[in-house]
Amino acid sequence: MLDVKNLQVRVEDKEILRGINLTVKPGEVHAIMGPNGSGKSTFARALAGHPGYEVTGGSVSYQGRDLLDMDPDERAREGVFMAFQYPVEIPGVNNAYFLKAALNAKRKQQGLDELDAMDFMALVKQKLKVLHVDESMLLRSVNEGFSGGEKKRNEIFHMAVLEPTLAVLDETDSGLDIDALRVVSDGVNAMRSPERSFIVVTHYQRLLEYIVPDYVHVLADGRIVRSGGRELALELEEKGYGEMTGARK
Amino acid sequence: MATMVPAAPAWVRERREAAAKHFAEVGFPTTRLEDWRFTNVSPIAEANWPLAQGGFAAAAALVASVTVPGAVRLAIVNGQFAAGLSDLGTLPKGLRIASLRDGARDATDGIETHLGKVFSIASHPFAALNTSFLDDGVAIMVTKGAIVETPIHIVIVTGGDQPVTAHPRVLIVAAEHSQVRVAQTFVGTPGAAYFNNAVAEVVVGESARVELYTDQRESDQAFHLANIQAHVAAKGVFESHAFSTGARIMRHDIGIGLKGEGADCTMNGVYLADGERLMDTHTSLDHAMPHCTSHEVYKGILAGKSKAVFNGRIIVQLDAQKTDAKQTNRALLLSDEATINSNPQLEIFADDVKCTHGAAVGQLDEEALFYLQARGLTRAEARDMLLHAFAGEVMAGLKIPALREQIESNFFARLRRGYGGQAAIAPQVEG
Numbered sequence: 001m002l003d004v005k006n007l008q009v010r011v012e013d014k015e016i017l018r019g020i021n022l023t024v025k026p027g028e029v030h031a032i033m034g035p036n037g038s039g040k041s042t043f044a045r046a047l048a049g050h051p052g053y054e055v056t057g058g059s060v061s062y063q064g065r066d067l068l069d070m071d072p073d074e075r076a077r078e079g080v081f082m083a084f085q086y087p088v089e090i091p092g093v094n095n096a097y098f099l100k101a102a103l104n105a106k107r108k109q110q111g112l113d114e115l116d117a118m119d120f121m122a123l124v125k126q127k128l129k130v131l132h133v134d135e136s137m138l139l140r141s142v143n144e145g146f147s148g149g150e151k152k153r154n155e156i157f158h159m160a161v162l163e164p165t166l167a168v169l170d171e172t173d174s175g176l177d178i179d180a181l182r183v184v185s186d187g188v189n190a191m192r193s194p195e196r197s198f199i200v201v202t203h204y205q206r207l208l209e210y211i212v213p214d215y216v217h218v219l220a221d222g223r224i225v226r227s228g229g230r231e232l233a234l235e236l237e238e239k240g241y242g243e244m245t246g247a248r249k
Numbered sequence: 250m251a252t253m254v255p256a257a258p259a260w261v262r263e264r265r266e267a268a269a270k271h272f273a274e275v276g277f278p279t280t281r282l283e284d285w286r287f288t289n290v291s292p293i294a295e296a297n298w299p300l301a302q303g304g305f306a307a308a309a310a311l312v313a314s315v316t317v318p319g320a321v322r323l324a325i326v327n328g329q330f331a332a333g334l335s336d337l338g339t340l341p342k343g344l345r346i347a348s349l350r351d352g353a354r355d356a357t358d359g360i361e362t363h364l365g366k367v368f369s370i371a372s373h374p375f376a377a378l379n380t381s382f383l384d385d386g387v388a389i390m391v392t393k394g395a396i397v398e399t400p401i402h403i404v405i406v407t408g409g410d411q412p413v414t415a416h417p418r419v420l421i422v423a424a425e426h427s428q429v430r431v432a433q434t435f436v437g438t439p440g441a442a443y444f445n446n447a448v449a450e451v452v453v454g455e456s457a458r459v460e461l462y463t464d465q466r467e468s469d470q471a472f473h474l475a476n477i478q479a480h481v482a483a484k485g486v487f488e489s490h491a492f493s494t495g496a497r498i499m500r501h502d503i504g505i506g507l508k509g510e511g512a513d514c515t516m517n518g519v520y521l522a523d524g525e526r527l528m529d530t531h532t533s534l535d536h537a538m539p540h541c542t543s544h545e546v547y548k549g550i551l552a553g554k555s556k557a558v559f560n561g562r563i564i565v566q567l568d569a570q571k572t573d574a575k576q577t578n579r580a581l582l583l584s585d586e587a588t589i590n591s592n593p594q595l596e597i598f599a600d601d602v603k604c605t606h607g608a609a610v611g612q613l614d615e616e617a618l619f620y621l622q623a624r625g626l627t628r629a630e631a632r633d634m635l636l637h638a639f640a641g642e643v644m645a646g647l648k649i650p651a652l653r654e655q656i657e658s659n660f661f662a663r664l665r666r667g668y669g670g671q672a673a674i675a676p677q678v679e680g
Contacts, residue, residue, distance in 0.1 A: 048623050051615070076625035088620040092638025101634070102624040109625075141638075142620075158624065 001026050001063060001197050002166055008057035009039075009046045016042040018222035019058065024166070027194040031208055031233060032201045034219035035241040040201045041085055043219070044170040047199070048082035049075050062166065076102070077109040079165030083155035083172050089143040095154070096124065096138040099161055106162060127160040131187045148175040156187040163191075168199045173207040185210030205237040220245035261353050261383055264365045268380035271370050278374050287558045287590045288500055288529045293472045298414035298444045300382065301327030305409035307438060309334055312404050315434045315464075317651045320402040321346070327407055328415035329385045334404075343395020343427065349386040349418055359422045359452075360388050367450040368478035373502055376476040379416040379448045386418030391427040391457070400430045400649045407445045408438025408468060419449035423457040425482070430460045432652050435475070435495070437468040442497075444472045451479035451487060455509060458486040462647060464656050466663075467495035469524070476502045483509025483538070490646045491518035492656050493528060494663045504533040507541040507569075516545045519643040521664055522555035522587070529558035534576075536569040536602075543573070548643055549580040550636060550664065551587035562594040565602050572602040580610045581639055636664060 002024040009017035016039045024030055034040045046053045047060065049072035060067040067075060090098070104114040115123065128135055133153055143151050152172050159167055169188070173181055188198065188211050200211055208216070208230060216232040217224045218241075225245050226232060236244055257265075277294035278285040304326040312324050312334045323346065324334035330348035340346060345357070352360045370377035391397055407415050423429055437443060445467060453459045459479075467473045473496035481487045489503055505514050514534070522528040534543050549557045557580065565572045580589045593606040613635055621631035640660065647653035 050619055050623075071628070072619060072622040073625055073627050073631075076623055082623055084620065084623075088614075088617050090617050090620065090635070090638065092641045093621075093634055098621070098624070098634065101626060101630070102621075105625040105627075105630070162624065 003061040004058070005060075006058035007043075007046065007055065007060060009042055010054045010056050011042060011052060015056075016222055017046065020222075020224060022217065022224065024197045024199065026197055027192075028215065029192065029198040029200060029211065029213045031213035031216045032199060032219055033203070033205075033216060033233065033236060035245065036203070038219040039222045040219050041170055044082055044085075044168045044199070044201050047080065047168050048072060073105070077106045080168070081159050081162055081164030081166070082168045082170060083152070083159060085170040085174065087143045087151040087155055089141070089146070091141050091144050093142050095140055095142050098142050099124070099158060102158070103161055124161060127157060130190060131157050131160060132183050133157050149177065149180040152176055152184055153180065156184050160187060160191060165195065166197050166199070167191075168201070170201045171203065172200075173202055173204060181207065181210060205233045208233045218244055257350070257384070258353055258356075260361055265381050265383045268365075268370050268377045268383070272374060272377045272381050275374055275377075284531065284560070287556070288498070288527060290498070290500075292498065293444055296412070296444075298412060301407070301409070301413035301415045303327065303329065304331055305438070307409075308406045311406045311436050311438070315404055315436055315655065317400065317402045317432065317649065317655065319651065320400040320432070320649070323387045323401065323403045325386055325403065325405045325417045327409065327413060328417045330387055341397045341399045343392045344397050344401075344429070345390040345392070346401075347388045349388050349420065350384060352388045357388065357390065359390050360420060363422055363450065363452050364420055365450070367452060367480050368476065368504060373476055375446050375474040375500070376448050376478070376502070379418060379446050379476070382416040383418065384416070386420070388420045389422070389429070389431060391423040391429045393424040394426045395424075396427065397429040400432060400652070402652070403431065403433040405433060405435045405445070405447060406437065407435070407443050407471070408441040412442045412444075414444040414446065417445070417447045419447070421449070421459060421461070422452045423454055423459045425454040426456045427454065428458040430462075430649060432462040432464065432649065434464040435467050435473060437471050437495075439468055440470055441468045442470040443468065445474070447475040449475070449477045451477070453479060453481040453485040453487045455482040456484040457482070460488040460648065461490070462649070462652060463489070463491040464659075465491065465493040465495055465499060466659055467499075469495065469497060471496045473499045475500070476504075478504045479514075480506045480508050481512040481514055484511040485509065486513045488515040488646070489517070490515070490643065491520075491530075492643075492660060493518070493520035494660055496526065496528075498527045498529075500529045500531070502531045502533070504535070505543070506535040506537060507543065508537050510538045511540045512538065513542045514544070515646070516543065517547065517643045517646050519548045519550075519640045519660070520557065521550045521660060522557050523552040523663070523666070524555060525553065526555045527557070528555070531558075531560045531562070533562040534564065534574065536563065536565040536572045536574060539568060539570045539572070541569065541572055543575070545576040546643060547578045548639060549589060550583065550639065551580060551589060552583040554584070554586045556587070557589040559589065559591045560594060561592070561606070563596070563604060563606070565597040565599050565604065567598040569599045570601045572599060572604065574602070574604045576606040578606075578608045579639075581636070582610065582612055633661070633665070637661065
């Protein structure tokens with residue numbers, strides 16, 4: 001599914017990722033943990049193709065193709081989804097209208113017929129129910145005036161509609177209360193399947209109680225310093241990042 | 250420029266002469282005048298523009314290109330009312346329409362009272378020039394209490410084989426408690442150079458409501474000068490919505506006088522300046538009486554080497570307590586070479602008022618573009634979507650669906666041409 005080799009990324013002349021190696025197989029859930037500034041969000045954004053993140057070395061192969069050679073929109077249409085840490089407010093763009101355009105862009109790429117408004121609404125209403133998302137969210141401008149929790153829920157709602165092959169969740173748990181965290185996690189868990197993989201980027205172990213990962217990787221100073229099973233997250237919780245990563249704090 | 254104008258009633262001749270005398274004194278405005286600082290009209294002043302004599306063969310096709318189904322259509326070709334290209338159908342009850350020339354001759358009620366009385370020629374040199382050639386156009390009179398459901402569409406066509414000048418004139422008078430929707434579309438021979446100098450005067454009676462939509466899609470080589478001047482009586486409502494995509498130099502002077510207590514107005518516009526176009530909008534709102542409200546939103550999209558000017562003047566007179574005025578002006582620059590001069594101008598003499606204004610000039614939000622792209626839209630689609638949203642606030646004010654469709658499709662087609670993009674997505678339709 002995803003094969004990251006020695007990935008190096010620079011942001012505004014600052015080396016952030018210094019050689020990431022990661023292999024994700026279909027159906028797996030990988031958690032990327034690490035202290036602030038370790039490069040976890042950089043990794044997520046680089047996978048999504050953010051133009052501000054310059055890849056200076058290494059390779060990323062996604063389903064046998066060179067991911068780094070694809071524009072952000074092509075990555076999305078090929079099934080890569082990133083749930084943003086800070087979803088962007090877009091005044092004047094209706095949430096449902098945007099999501100329909102995004103879904104149809106993907107369907108077109110897959111050679112499927114575009115959904116008309118009726119079919120789209122039927123699909124969307126079903127997803128809303130699963131995620132306990134209020135229908136009024138559809139009628140509002142994308143993320144405009146949404147609370148922190150609503151924004152994150154909207155991201156998961158987009159993910160549920162777009163049904164990605166590889167979903168990258170960038171600190172989706174930050175700013176969520178326990179109820180919202182449960183709803184978001186239920187949404188993710190409902191989508192787990194043998195064909196779909198997840199990369200869950202988080203600072204806290206808490207999220208991993210709800211979304212149970214197959215593997216946990218600890219990032220420090222732009223490199224993966226430890227990898228293991230879910231027990232690694234518990235160990236982190238106990239010892240803190242300082243001891244785990246050998247960082248002087 | 251001197252041409253024989255057909256015989257007209259004495260009052261028309263007097264108004265013409267007064268205006269001609271004034272214009273002869275002041276001449277074309279220069280950039281030394283504050284109101285014309287950024288708009289150099291010397292390409293107009295220095296060229297020879299014979300007064301258009303009648304219509305031209307291609308006018309019919311131009312009228313047909315902007316037909317709004319279901320509307321009463323009034324065509325003005327090169328400044329003259331064109332009965333043959335108009336379609337009055339069965340006029341709705343309470344609506345009277347006359348060519349300005351016939352109406353003035355037949356002493357149709359209200360024309361003599363209002364024509365040339367809604368603005369001061371001293372403040373508007375081009376309106377003075379128009380008045381000095383006062384001859385024809387259309388008059389739309391709505392009688393007391395009449396609610397006219399059928400929209401009225403004035404198609405103002407200019408051009409032909411020769412460079413010409415035309416001075417089209419529109420008068421709308423809505424008596425108390427009446428309602429009417431009027432659109433004016435400016436269209437010209439593609440690529441032709443001409444000088445179109447239009448004036449529309451609107452008189453909104455007590456508790457009456459008038460909506461005026463202006464679609465400016467003149468030829469790319471045209472000079473388009475237009476005045477829209479309105480007076481609103483107590484509890485009257487006036488809305489002006491302007492959509493501009495054409496002309497080499499455009500200058501809009503839109504002035505609204507809130508002359509009675511509790512009057513309300515909306516003055517919105519969106520313009521697209523691309524290539525080397527200059528688009529200048531000067532708005533003026535006169536809060537003369539207490540308890541009046543005004544809402545103004547102007548948005549500009551600038552590409553290429555275009556220039557835009559926005560000057561939004563709001564005067565709150567000493568007596569106009571409890572005024573509530575809101576003005577917003579925003580512009581998006583799509584290229585490094587486009588420039589805008591934006592100037593809110595508030596003159597407040599009353600002390601118990603609420604006046605807000607905001608101006609913002611910026612570029613498309615890169616983070617928003619990335620967000621849309623990261624969900625699968627191409628960069629062109631993402632950009633279109635953001636621009637649609639930007640213009641959408643003003644487009645949403647178009648309350649005649651067929652007209653909205655026509656104006657939106659033209660606007661967004663020109664927008665894509667403006668930055669050399671490909672057709673990407675259909676406009677967003679609410680609901």
